[in-house]
Structures are given as structure tokens and as C-alpha cells.
Amino acid sequence: MSEAREQILAGIRRSLKRGRLDAARETELRDRVAAHRRNLVPARAAAVARVNSPAAVPEAVARYLAAENLPADLVLAPDLSLDDILWDARPLLRTRRGRAEAGDTVSLTRCFVAIAETGTLMLISGAETPTTLNFLPDTHIVLVYADQVVATYEDGWDRLRTDGGMPRAINFITGPSRTGDIEQRIELGAHGPRRLHIILVDDRQKATDGESK
């Protein structure tokens, strides 16, 4: 359909009453794009509660699942950094590694960064972080280390560029799935997770058990 392409581009130029941009202007625009210039970033105050050390994660997960009356079956992202957590510390917690399948009820993933501006999690796809974990199970548990919290979305883009570039999918997640399509009443759990549970880990290095105050 390259004929369509040429006609559409020619139509745009005709409407704008000019030919193709000159090389100098094209270079300027390429520079604009490459500069990653930020527009206005709103100043927002966001409170971050820090509750756990890594060793306390299995306990926190198990307690959450029990409180919600959910089965203690967990599908974990095949994320190497999750290996540091001693899942065996809670023998009743059954874990599997991989992408999510149709029957999975609870998933646990890390995030790429967490954005304070709107309390938004930024997750990226990759071999160790399959996207299906974020959407198929009824309950999605996300581990956030305190040093992953950034102020704005723009900080997330910067971090991404220094960390290897654009992944296939970036999911910004702010709360569980919801719909207002019936009489504008907000109902949670439309198609994605009914519950989003965030576990904030105070200090990723801390080896001691127990929760921070």
C-alpha cells in the first residue's frame, strides 16, 4: 500500500501548503525528539509507606492471601531477583515460576519503577517479566523496593533509556481493573485483576527478618 502512503503524505503537504521539510528543519525536529525534553511536570506530594524487608515478603504475602480468603497458590515471575526471597520460609505457600495461564488465581511480580505522582506502578515486559501475570490472575501482588520509587513518569522514561531501551510492553498500573460502563457505577475486576496488592520493601539489602516499624 505504498501508493496510499505516498498519496497521504502528498495530501498532508498540499494541505499545509509546502513540500517536504528541508533538511535543516528535519534535523531540528530529530534533535527535538532526541532531547527527551520534559514539558511541565506538576509538583505532587505523595506519601509512601515502607513496611517490609525482603525476608518478610513471604510472610506478608501469606498473611494477605489468608486475610482475603485466597488460596496460597502463587505464580511468580521468572524474575531472577525474586530468587533472593526465601519462599520456603512459608511452607504452605505453593509457588510456580512462569507466565500466567488461564487457571492461575494469584500472581506476584516486581515493578520497573513506582511513580509517586499518581501512585502508579510501571511494569515492563521481558523474558523474566511476562505481561500475562499483570492481567490474567484475579489477584496481582507487586513487590516494590523503596529505592524504586521515582517522582514522575518522566523519571521512568529516563530510567528506561539508561536500562536498555523500549521493551515490547510497558504497563502503567494504577489500581485494580474497573469499569463504569453500567450506569456509571464503578465496579472492580472488569476483565483484569480484581485486587492489586502492593508490598513495599523498605531495604532490599537488609537480611534480618521482621518488619520495619
Add this chain to the structure above:
Amino acid sequence: MLATSRAFEANARAGLANDNLQRALALMRTGFPQRRRLAVERLPEFEVLREIAKSIKDHTLEHLDFYLELFEENVLASGGQVHWARSPDEACAAVLAICRSVDARIVTKGKSMIAEEVGLNERLEKNGITTVETDLGEYIIQLRHEPPSHLIAPAIHLMKEQVAETFRAEHLALDPERSLAEARQLCDEARAVLRPRFLAADVGITGANFLVASTGSSIIVTNEGNGDLTQTLPRVHIVMTSLEKLVPTLEDATTLLRLLARSATGQEFSSYTTVSTGPRRPGDLDGPEQYHVVLLDNGRSALLGGEFQDMLRCIRCSACMNHCPVYAAIGGHAYGWVYSGPMGAVLTPSLIGVAEAGHLPNASTFCGQCESVCPVKIPLPKMMRHWREREFAEKLNPPVYRAGLSLWAWVAKRPALYHALVELASRALGWLGRGRGRFRTLPLANGWTAVRDLPAPEGRSFHSLWAERRNGGTVK
């Protein structure tokens, strides 16, 4: 989609007489505007962000050819494909060709207004491909064979009892005695019915809220998560989109995203905002094997450089219709095509012609609310006036209307005569209405007096009072 915009008057009357619609619209009038207001109040920079968003869109439109080529270059670099489509027919043909190439039987769809604009579902169904809408509102109206009545809440015209009726009629495998009294139960039922469809689909089609030139990415903004299941689970992801969704960079998209959810639902950010760049990468355990972008023009490139270019800034947030007294009275279906409310009143004549859709820019009180809430400051009332001028210039209005307008113009261009006639008329009406102070009926003014009284003039025209005052006289 076949337009019924010509029948706007009949459509609007039907809307006014529809009790369910009126109940549903009453919910909307209090819902959306209030939530938007609260969200805007919580973000002190909102007004400045609007100005920046406008300039980002203007900049992109002025250099649209450049950014389209850059976008294409980056889509190709990430392993995706771009299909340029001049017309709805070319867009449908591109999607159909992709579906056939993978022998697709079931296609799931996230919400896409472009797919509505090109009539994609009918085209796919006609070719034996089962097409399943997955956004709850879209799913409901697909079952009812209705078009969407709102940009972001396609089933906003329905009450939950109507949805329950539809589900009972369509979900025949389920227990007929089940309770569907609550919205919660309806959501759960749709979730259960649609989940196997997500898993069975061969191709997933979504729209795009934004396209990012610098990375070749498409962005969708949703709350249900249906768009993400649609584009993650099948082998092929097709993005149905149009030229003007483009922005230069991720930072530019971010600025627009800060405005979008706040303007639309009053959320600070929607539950899910997803940036997609190309197909599955080596080592990935999920995600589509193919990533296609179908780029629709359908008359948009011709709007550049003219009086309607500003309309191409629209980010489809629906704030204009949520705040429109006309939309709130008649609902979206009255507009007779895909787009409704003030943005539809301007965009529809651009896309299907003013001869077809001339009623729409006339259906306005010109209160200006739409422009004042538009996150990218589109001068909607001004553009409706442009359409009215075009409609008149192309001799599309009824003869009586044209004759009346011509007569008025002839008189208005002769100030002495105009002032004399106005003075005469106001004195006469003032004298005639001196008892009651208002008229229940008046010859030639039935259109006004049929539904309300006309207040009687004080007796003298403004012009003569003003002239007297300027000449040093006193005003009594």
C-alpha cells in the same frame, strides 16, 4: 457505518421521548462533570498543561508528514508493520488481509472508534470472522446491535435492567433463574463469558490513544484491562488508528496523558496505560508474534492547513459531550454517526460531508462549555459556526430558512432601515404586550412560543436608548 445524521431532528425527538435514555442521561449530567471538576481542582498546573498540550498537538500537525515517517521508521525497526489507509475500505482490507494470512477465526477487540468509523466488525463478520468486543460497554451494544452513544462510555444510554434483558436473551447457556439485578452481577457475568474468548482469539485489535513517533509505539488507556488481554494473548496484535493520534516523544505523550483521564473520567490516571512497541522479543514468554499498525487518513490530511485543522488536536476524552446541554438532553445516538456531542458536531461533517451532517453544527446553544473544558482548547463553537457558513454557502439549508436569513441580512446591511424597523417592532410589541408582559402566541414565531412565552419588549430598542444617552439625553 451508515449515517442517519440527516434525520437528526427525528432522532432528537425520539431521544427526548425515551424514558430509559432520559434516566441514563440524568446520571451522566451529575457524574462526569463533577468528577472532572474535582480532578482539575487537585492539579494546580491543569490550565498551563492545557496550553502546553495544545502546542504539542499543533507542532505535531504542522510537521505531520515528518513525524509519520519517523513513526513508521521506528515501528519497522522494532519489528512491526505499518499499513497506510486512505479510506475506510482500505483500512478494512488491510485488517482482513492480516487476519486471512494467519487463518484467523476469532478476533477480540478493545475499544476503537476508528474501527467504528470504518465499519470493521461488519466487514470481518461478512468474511466469516467472529468478532468479539471486549470492553464491557462495547460488548453490551454489540449484543444489542447498536452503535456507541458516547466516546468512552459506549453504553451510557442504557439502564442496568436493559443490560440484564440483553444478557438473558444472549447468554442462553446460563441458568435462566439467575439474578441480574445488580451491576456487580452483570460485570461478573460478562467477565466469565468473555474470558474464554480472550484465550481463544487468533487476532487482537485495539485502538490507540496516542502514537509515539520517537519510539514507534502505540498507547492505549483503559480501566478494564480488556485492551491488554486483547493485545497480549493472541498471536497477532493490530492497532487501528488514525494520523492525528501522533505525538513526537514519550514526554509529549506524558503531558497529554496527565490531561486525558482527568478530563474524561476524573481519574488522575486510568487503571491501565500501556505502551506497545513491536512484537514479542526473543526470550519473551508471552505477547503477540506480529504487531501491525493500520493508519487511517479518511479525510484528515485534507483538514490540515484550513479552518478545521484545530479539530485534529482532539484526544477523544469526551469532556465536551459530558458538559454539553444538547448532548445531555438527546444522547449520542441522535447525532446519527460514530462521533457525537460537540466534537461530533464538528468532526462528522468533516468526515462524511456537511450535506449529510449539516444539522449537527446547528444543534448547539453556543454556551461555550465544550471549549472551556477541552483539554487541548479546540474552539468548537467557532468551528460549528464555520460549518454553518459552509452549509449556507453550499445552499444546503431549507429555502424558507435561506430566504429568511437573506432578508435579515439585506435589512441588517442598511442601518437606517434596520433601526427604524427594530424601533417600530419593539414599540409595537411593547404596546401589545403591556398587560401581561409576555406573549403566549405570536404570528411567525410559533417555533419559539410553542414551548415557552416570549417576554414583551420594554417599548424602545437598545439602539435608540443608546443614541439618546450619547446625545446627552437621560434614560428614563
